[in-house]
Amino acid sequence: MPKSLNVAGKPQPPYPALPAAGASSGSKVPRTARGQRTLRAILDAAAEEFGAAGYYEAGITRICQRAGVATGSFYTYFESKEAVFRALVADMSRQMREHVAPHILAAPDRLAGERAGIAAFIGFVRHHKAMYRIIDESAFVAEDAYRRHYVEIAEGYAHSLTQAFGGGEISDGDMMVRAWAIMGMNVFLGLRFGVWDESMSPDAVAEVAARLIGEGLRPR
Amino acid sequence: MPKSLNVAGKPQPPYPALPAAGASSGSKVPRTARGQRTLRAILDAAAEEFGAAGYYEAGITRICQRAGVATGSFYTYFESKEAVFRALVADMSRQMREHVAPHILAAPDRLAGERAGIAAFIGFVRHHKAMYRIIDESAFVAEDAYRRHYVEIAEGYAHSLTQAFGGGEISDGDMMVRAWAIMGMNVFLGLRFGVWDESMSPDAVAEVAARLIGEGLRPR
DNA sequence: GTGAAACATGAACCACTATTCAACTAGGGT
DNA sequence: ACCCTAGTTGAATAGTGGTTCATGTTTCAC
Numbered sequence: 223m224p225k226s227l228n229v230a231g232k233p234q235p236p237y238p239a240l241p242a243a244g245a246s247s248g249s250k251v252p253r254t255a256r257g258q259r260t261l262r263a264i265l266d267a268a269a270e271e272f273g274a275a276g277y278y279e280a281g282i283t284r285i286c287q288r289a290g291v292a293t294g295s296f297y298t299y300f301e302s303k304e305a306v307f308r309a310l311v312a313d314m315s316r317q318m319r320e321h322v323a324p325h326i327l328a329a330p331d332r333l334a335g336e337r338a339g340i341a342a343f344i345g346f347v348r349h350h351k352a353m354y355r356i357i358d359e360s361a362f363v364a365e366d367a368y369r370r371h372y373v374e375i376a377e378g379y380a381h382s383l384t385q386a387f388g389g390g391e392i393s394d395g396d397m398m399v400r401a402w403a404i405m406g407m408n409v410f411l412g413l414r415f416g417v418w419d420e421s422m423s424p425d426a427v428a429e430v431a432a433r434l435i436g437e438g439l440r441p442r
Numbered sequence: 443m444p445k446s447l448n449v450a451g452k453p454q455p456p457y458p459a460l461p462a463a464g465a466s467s468g469s470k471v472p473r474t475a476r477g478q479r480t481l482r483a484i485l486d487a488a489a490e491e492f493g494a495a496g497y498y499e500a501g502i503t504r505i506c507q508r509a510g511v512a513t514g515s516f517y518t519y520f521e522s523k524e525a526v527f528r529a530l531v532a533d534m535s536r537q538m539r540e541h542v543a544p545h546i547l548a549a550p551d552r553l554a555g556e557r558a559g560i561a562a563f564i565g566f567v568r569h570h571k572a573m574y575r576i577i578d579e580s581a582f583v584a585e586d587a588y589r590r591h592y593v594e595i596a597e598g599y600a601h602s603l604t605q606a607f608g609g610g611e612i613s614d615g616d617m618m619v620r621a622w623a624i625m626g627m628n629v630f631l632g633l634r635f636g637v638w639d640e641s642m643s644p645d646a647v648a649e650v651a652a653r654l655i656g657e658g659l660r661p662r
Numbered sequence: 663g664t665g666a667a668a669c670a671t672g673a674a675c676c677a678c679t680a681t682t683c684a685a686c687t688a689g690g691g692t
Numbered sequence: 693a694c695c696c697t698a699g700t701t702g703a704a705t706a707g708t709g710g711t712t713c714a715t716g717t718t719t720c721a722c
Contacts, residue, residue, distance in 0.1 A: 473719095474718085474719055474720075475719085476718070476719070477719095501708095501709065501710085502709075502710060502711085503709070503710090513710095513711090514711090514712080514713080516710095516711095517710095517711070517712080522710080522711085523709095523710065523711095
């Protein structure tokens with residue numbers, strides 16, 4: 223189901239990022255069209271398998287079955303089980319942000335942006351539960367990838383908070399702490415109202431959360 | 443290091459709880475003093491091992507080495523690796539709440555309570571990083587235990603929010619969503635400023651977070 | 663003191679699966 | 693057409709580590 227990992231050559235948005243999560247080591251780039259198809263198939267199969275079974279219960283054998291390739295082919299493209307997992311995390315981290323960002327940017331003001339962002343995130347999570355699980359589990363399988371994911375988001379978020387402060391939209395305060403706090407809110411709301419239980423609409427949840435971020439719990 | 447799991451017979455606070463996390467199945471109760479010592483040793487060793495290596499990398503063999511007992515003895519007390527893990531999660535969940543609760547109750551008002559709770563939580567996390575990791579990883583190893591942990595906290599929290607609303611201390615709104623949002627804040631702040639980086643004081647972090655909860659980001 | 667139940671021991675078992683490899687096939691450049 | 697490289701195959705390997713079990717020792721109620 224996932225679209226990406228940029229197997230082919232679409233121009234990819236430049237990420238300043240940390241040390242380098244890129245195509246460094248782990249996955250070998252295919253040189254023919256056939257190779258690209260196979261890599262794509264393995265990647266998609268891996269996402270399904272990891273999402274359904276979790277990292278440790280997942281099997282290379284089963285990934286290859288899902289992908290319709292022989293076990294050995296896996297190692298043409300990845301040097302280990304962990305390598306494919308890392309590749310998925312980096313890829314999904316990007317997808318998630320690319321999905322949510324435009325919703326926030328399109329909003330007229332800060333509070334509307336928060337609301338739109340949370341709603342978009344919860345909506346996204348509902349359609350990509352496997353992805354949610356994979357990123358979460360990376361905390362235990364590839365901690366550096368997990369950290370990179372959240373640190374990047376937090377930095378971007380803290381930066382935009384600082385700008386909002388400059389524009390007089392929000393009060394002063396430690397923006398990094400706030401960024402992590404709000405990120406935590408999002409993640410937990412995504413888990414509770416996106417993955418575990420879909421009975422509430424993303425918008426309803428986002429409304430409550432955005433008001434909390436905007437004005438806190440204080441009575442008027 | 444962990445104190446508990448109530449191996450001996452201290453009267454344990456009655457938890458209405460969910461289905462029944464208790465001494466149901468998994469761990470067999472020792473009938474002699476020697477047995478209780480051994481169980482205690484295995485439990486403590488397991489906490490260390492799981493905390494250091496994570497569930498899957500952890501080994502029964504290594505747990506038993508740490509505990510100073512033979513491998514076979516493990517199965518006198520637990521029917522599987524997963525069983526001991528579950529026992530630890532339930533135990534630590536209790537410990538964590540028991541540590542934080544009094545700090546909140548001792549506070550003069552709602553906002554001070556939030557601040558004290560967050561500070562206590564971050565402080566606690568710093569001294570019990572293994573515990574933090576174990577509870578987190580339970581999401582993938584024993585999802586029901588993980589859910590129980592957070593559902594119980596959220597319910598208690600939502601309840602106290604409802605009371606605060608009754609007392610005119612906070613505004614109206616969906617208390618369950620708010621509870622999950624604030625819980626997520628806490629967890630992420632605990633991870634970032636408790637586990638990953640201790641350069642900020644728990645009080646400083648709590649101050650920022652409590653203000654966020656109290657009055658949001660809105661400029662005055 | 664005695665005996666039965668509780669507990670301890672650790673080598674052996676066994677199932678499982680990530681990874682390797684040597685033989686084979688397809689593809690595209692010339 | 694041809695050849696060389698990229699890619700494919702799946703059975704064999706190899707290491708791991710949770711679990712069992714038959715045997716021995718300790719505890720404690722009576």
